[in-house]
Amino acid sequence: MRTRTKLVNLGRNPQRFEGVVNTPIVRGSTLLSPTLAHWQEKNRQHAADEFGASIYGRFGTATHHALQEALTELSGGYRTMLYPSGLAALANVLTALVEAGDHILLTDSAYAATSQFLQTTLARFNVSFTRYAPGIGAEIRELIQPNTRVVLVESPGSETFELQDIPAIAKEAHAAGAFVVMDNTWATPLFFDAFKHGVDVAVQAATKYIVGHSDAMLGVATCNQRAWPAIRDSSQNFGQTCSPDDAYLALRGLRTMEVRLRQHWASGVQVAQWLESRPEVERVLHPALPSHPDHELWKRDFTGAPGLFAMALKPIPEQALHAFIDALQLFGLGVSWGGYESLALPFSPVGREYTAWPYAGPGVRLHIGLEDPLDLIADLENGFIAIQNSQASLRQEEVVLA
Numbered sequence: 001m002r003t004r005t006k007l008v009n010l011g012r013n014p015q016r017f018e019g020v021v022n023t024p025i026v027r028g029s030t031l032l033s034p035t036l037a038h039w040q041e042k043n044r045q046h047a048a049d050e051f052g053a054s055i056y057g058r059f060g061t062a063t064h065h066a067l068q069e070a071l072t073e074l075s076g077g078y079r080t081m082l083y084p085s086g087l088a089a090l091a092n093v094l095t096a097l098v099e100a101g102d103h104i105l106l107t108d109s110a111y112a113a114t115s116q117f118l119q120t121t122l123a124r125f126n127v128s129f130t131r132y133a134p135g136i137g138a139e140i141r142e143l144i145q146p147n148t149r150v151v152l153v154e155s156p157g158s159e160t161f162e163l164q165d166i167p168a169i170a171k172e173a174h175a176a177g178a179f180v181v182m183d184n185t186w187a188t189p190l191f192f193d194a195f196k197h198g199v200d201v202a203v204q205a206a207t208k209y210i211v212g213h214s215d216a217m218l219g220v221a222t223c224n225q226r227a228w229p230a231i232r233d234s235s236q237n238f239g240q241t242c243s244p245d246d247a248y249l250a251l252r253g254l255r256t257m258e259v260r261l262r263q264h265w266a267s268g269v270q271v272a273q274w275l276e277s278r279p280e281v282e283r284v285l286h287p288a289l290p291s292h293p294d295h296e297l298w299k300r301d302f303t304g305a306p307g308l309f310a311m312a313l314k315p316i317p318e319q320a321l322h323a324f325i326d327a328l329q330l331f332g333l334g335v336s337w338g339g340y341e342s343l344a345l346p347f348s349p350v351g352r353e354y355t356a357w358p359y360a361g362p363g364v365r366l367h368i369g370l371e372d373p374l375d376l377i378a379d380l381e382n383g384f385i386a387i388q389n390s391q392a393s394l395r396q397e398e399v400v401l402a
């Protein structure tokens with residue numbers, strides 16, 4: 001099956017549920033057995049394969065297992081664990097793979113909450129970490145210590161959108177016996193085949209493109225066979241689970257994911273190219289544009305680009321940035337992304353060692369949703385007019401004050 005056919009068919013077995021097309025929401029804590037022999041047999045099956053039989057709601061019901069199977073098959077991994085958020089997935093995966101005294105290599109462009117977790121929680125358990133420049137490639141070899149257990153990659157990086165040479169990094173990490181954990185939320189398995197590129201654990205905030213409608217929090221970690229036992233055991237020890245309702249929303253999101261992502265991609269590139277022509281914009285940071293410094297890597301390793309990218313505006317007073325954002329009618333102002341709706345969020349990267357913001361003006365992260373891109377362009381144009389008006393009124397105030 002090709003990807004689109006997989007997305008329609010994975011995790012569904014209508015005959016098991018009275019013929020309904022979608023795997024239903026199976027709510028349950030207690031799962032009853034009619035006889036002790038049945039109970040013992042189910043426990044044996046569960047011990048042999050945690051997806052072989054459900055014995056308790058915390059280990060998932062048919063809804064969870066359908067999503068886990070679908071994600072595993074879609075990503076080409078071995079098994080998938082579910083978590084109540086993307087951050088919970090990252091925190092649990094990192095915790096599962098290390099012990100006191102171990103060391104983690106972290107891309108400087110990582111999602112800020114991932115860095116925070118290493119800096120605060122894991123540090124309390126004597127797990128140290130070193131940041132590395134996202135473009136490091138095979139030279140990561142020089143940063144690997146005897147106790148390095150995990151190399152965390154995220155490509156493109158949060159906010160700044162640097163790509164990473166993941167096969168080169170994975171080769172060095174594996175030579176040293178370390179695991180490669182990737183935050184693959186941006187590309188998803190549709191646009192980046194993590195396992196083919198040497199990743200051991202592919203984490204996604206399913207909150208974003210898998211759910212796709214801004215109405216649930218969910219994290220997933222798909223593992224290869226080497227990483228799975230540690231991640232399963234540790235995550236189960238922490239009692240990690242998610243609601244069957246949210247698993248259902250993720251399954252429903254999968255059905256349309258390819259169609260949505262293809263549109264996010266096309267519209268995103270259209271808006272990004274228009275922005276490149278605007279005098280108010282210093283730089284557009286979109287890996288699918290030839291102007292992106294890592295565009296060749298994108299062409300080599302990725303099969304698409306979703307709707308999330310950033311731009312650096314030319315320097316403007318704070319008041320003009322407010323005027324720009326407040327003038328936008330179609331772009332919502334808020335965190336997260338990956339829903340059907342467009343978002344615009346000013347940012348300035350903090351806590352970075354290697355990837356300081358080199359632009360004098362502010363950064364704005366854009367999520368291009370499923371609206372007509374021409375309407376989005378018109379909305380941004382209104383925003384730019386608001387910048388000009390704000391600067392004109394500032395100049396008038398100066399004249400009056402003078």
Ligand SMILES: *Cc1c(COP(=O)(O)O)cnc(C)c1O
Nearest residue numbers: 085086087111183185205207218
């Ligand atoms: C949103 C996000 C996360 C965290 O996911 P939550 O579901 O919000 O916890 C992790 N990594 C990246 C790249 C994200 O964008």
